[in-house]
Amino acid sequence: MNEALRDAYNKTFDCVQCGYCLPACPTYETMERETHSPRGRINLVKMVAQGKATVEDLQEPIEKCLGCMACMTVCPTNVQYDQILESAKSVIESEQTPSTLQQKAEGFLFESFFPSSRWMNFLGNATWLYQKSGLRKVAHQFGLTQRAPLHIGKMEAILPEMPSPKQRQERVTRYMRQRPAKAKVAFFKGCIMDSVFFEANQNAVELLLRSGAEVAFPDQQTCCGALHAHSGKVDVSLELAKRNIEVFEEEGFDYIVNTAGGCGARLVEYRHLFDKDSPWYDRAVRFSEKVYDIAALLVELDGLTFTKPLQKTITYQPSCHLRNVQKVVDQPLELIRKIPGIRLKELKRPDFCCGSAGIYNMVHHKESMEILDVKMKDVCDAEPEEIVTSNPGCQLQMKLGIQREGRGDRMESVHLVDLLIEADPQSK
Template identity: 45%
Template sequence: MELVSKGSLSKFDMNEILNCMHCGFCLPACPTYRQMGMEFASPRGRIALMKGVAKEELAVDAEFEHHMNLCLGCRACETACPAGVPYGSLVETAREMVEDQKRDSAKPSVMKTVVFDKLFKNPQRFKQLGTALWAAQSVGLQTLADKTGLIKVLPRPMAEMQKAVDKIASPIARKKREPVMKSGQANALKIGFFSGCIMDVMFFETNQATASLLQKAGCDVLFVQEQVCCGALHAHAGEKDGAIELAKRNIEAFEQAEVDFIVNNAGGCGSALKEYHHWFHDQPEWQQRAMNFVAKMRDANELLAELPPLTFSKRIEAKVTYQDSCHLAHGQGVRNQPRQLIQRIPGVEYIEMNDADSCCGSAGIYNITNYEMSMDILDDKMKQVEQTKAHYIVTTNPGCLLQMKNGIIRAGLQGKMEAMHVMDLLARAL
C-alpha cells in the first residue's frame, strides 16, 4: 500500500506525538500490553508507529490498521502518563487516517454503511430495532434459538453476548414516557436528559430510573426529542465526519431546549459529549457552541453527588463492588462520586475491587471485532470480581454492563452475583 499523502499527514499533531517521552509508565496500565507483553501492543509502541507515519517513514497499511484497532481506547494510559499525552485523540486520528485511505482505494463495506450511516444516525430506526428485539423476546424466539442451537448461526461473539441481554422494554412502555418529569419544586434545575441510542433501547428502564432519581433530587427532567447518537462509536472507528455531523445535531437540539445542565448516564457517551469542542478546531463558530454545550454536560453520578442527598427508604443488605467505566474514570475523571452514592445506601457493604479501573474488555464494539482478546481481558477481570465475593457488581456504561453480565455467565456465578447499573441500584433503594 502506498504511503499516505501529505494532506492526510496534516491530521497528526506532531507536538502531541513528540510529548511522549517513552518512559513506559503506560505499559502496566495497558490491557493489551498486559495480555501480549509486546511493544506494538502498548500505547508507547503505537505512538512510535504514528510518528513513523507522520514522518513518512511508514505506510498507513494493513499492519498499521491492525495495531491501531487492537487498542481498546480505554485511555488508562492517559491517567498513567506523566507528560499528559492525549493518546485517545491520537489513536482516533490514526483510525481516521486509516478510514480515509480505505475510502480512497475502495468502497466502504455494506455493513459499515448500514451501521454508521443508516442506523446510528437515525433514532427512529433504533426504536424500530428495539421493537424488533422486544418482539423476538416476547414470542420466545431468543429462548428457542438457545435451546435448539439455532443461535450458533450467529457469529460467536454475538451468540455469546445475546445471553447477557435483559428483557427489552415494550413499545407501549416506551410510549408512556412523559416528555417532562416535574419535581414540583420552585426554582428547580432544568435538566436536559441525554438518553443515548443503545441506552434508550436496551436499558430503557435504567434511563427511567436515572430521570426519577434526578426528579427526586429536585430537578425538572426534559427528554429532548431531537437528540441523536453522541458520535462516540463513529469517532472511535475513524468516522470523524459522521461524528461531527451528530455532534452538530445534538448541540442544536440542546441549545433549543435551553436547559441548565445536560445529563447522561453512560460513561462512553459522556466522554465523547464532554469533548465536542475538540472536534471543531477548524470551525470556530461551532467550537464556541460546542464549548457552551460541554460546560453544561454532567454525568448523572457527578450531578447527584453535588445535589442534596437522596433519602433512601429501603435497605439493601448486600455486598457491592464497583467496576469503573474506563471513559468515566480515565476520560472524565469521575471516580469518587459513584462510590459515594453507593455507600450512602442503607445496608450496603461496599467492597473496593483490585484494579477496578482496568478495562473489562468491552470498549464499544471491541468485544465483537476483537473477541478473543476481549474475552481474555474479561476473564482476568472476573478473577478480581470473584475475590470481592460481592452480591452486586455495578458499573456506569451499557457496554461495560453487558460485558460484566457476560462475565458472570462465563465464570458460572449466575444466582450468586448480579451486574447492574449504579442508577438501578440507587433506584432500588428508593
C-alpha cells in the same frame, strides 16, 4: 502527508518514551507486545508519518487498542493519546477500499441506523418481540444464535428483558415541577442505553425528580457519535455533534445528563472537535460544560437520602470513559456509601478495562475475553453479589464475565441507578 496524519505526528513528539504508561495498558498486559502498548502505538504513528512503516503496519495495533485512555491518566507529559488514536483511525479508514456491499452496510449503520431514534426503537421492539414470542426458543433449539456472526449468540444470551413497545410509547418526555425546580435538566438518552436499558434511564429520571430537578428529553437529539469516531468516520461524527449542540442549546438547560459512560465521554469531548476560529467552538464548549454523568449530577444536586437498607456485598466497576475521560471517580462511590447496610468491596484494579469498549468484544472477541478474564479474577476475589457499573457495554460485559466464571446463580451486574432506586431514595 494528509492532515489527520500530520496532526497525529505533531503530537507524538510529546512522548518521551518513559514507559510509565505500559503497566496501565490492558492490551500490553494481555498481548505482551510493544506494538500493542501506548508507547508502541505512538511510535508506529510517528514511523508511518516518516515513511518508515506503512499504514498496514499500523492497522492491527490501532484496531486492538481499547480506547480506554488509562494510559493518559498516568502519562507525565500529558501526551494527547486520544487525539493521536482518533487521527490514526481516520488515516486507516481513508486508506481502505471497502467493497460496495461493505460501503452500503457501513453507510446504513453509521448514517441511518445509529443516529435514528426510530431505528433504535425498532431495535428495542424487535428484540422484545423476539424475547416474548417463541422465536428465541426456536433460535436456541436450532442453534441459530451460536452460528450468528460476531459472537452475537453470546451477546443475545446476556441481554436483559426488554420493555414492551407500549412502555416505550407511553414514556413521558417532559417532567415539570409545581414548585420551582432546583435545576432544569436535559436528558441525553443514548442509543443502546435507551433501547436495551430503558428502565435504567427511567430510574435515572426518577432520581433526578426526587432530587428536585425537572427533566426533559429533547426530541431531535441523536447519537453521540462515539462509535463513528472510534471507526474513523470523523465527518459523520462531527455532523452528529453539531446536531446535538443545536438541539440541546434550544431551551437553556442547566445540565445535560447521561447514564452511559461512553456516550458521556464523547459529549464532553465535543469541545475538542472544533478549531478555536470555528463558529461552533464556543457553542461546543458551552455544551460540553453542561454535560454531567448521572452520578456526578446527583452528587451536585445533593437532594437524596436513601431509606431502605440493602444487606448485600457489592463492588464497583468504573467505566473507563467515565473515569479517564469524564473524570468522574468518587461520585458513584459517594452515592453507594450513602445506602444503609450495603457492604462495598473495592476492586484492586478498578482502572483496568473490562474489555467491552464499544463493539470491541464483538470484533476482537478473543482479545476482549482475555482482558475480561483478568478483570473477573479481581472481581471474584472481592466476592460481590452485585457488580455495579455505569455504562451499558460494561454492564453486559460483566454479565458475560459472570457467566464465564459460572457464577450466574450468585452474582449479577447492575447499573448504579438501579441500585440507588432499590434503596428507596427520598427527597431531602
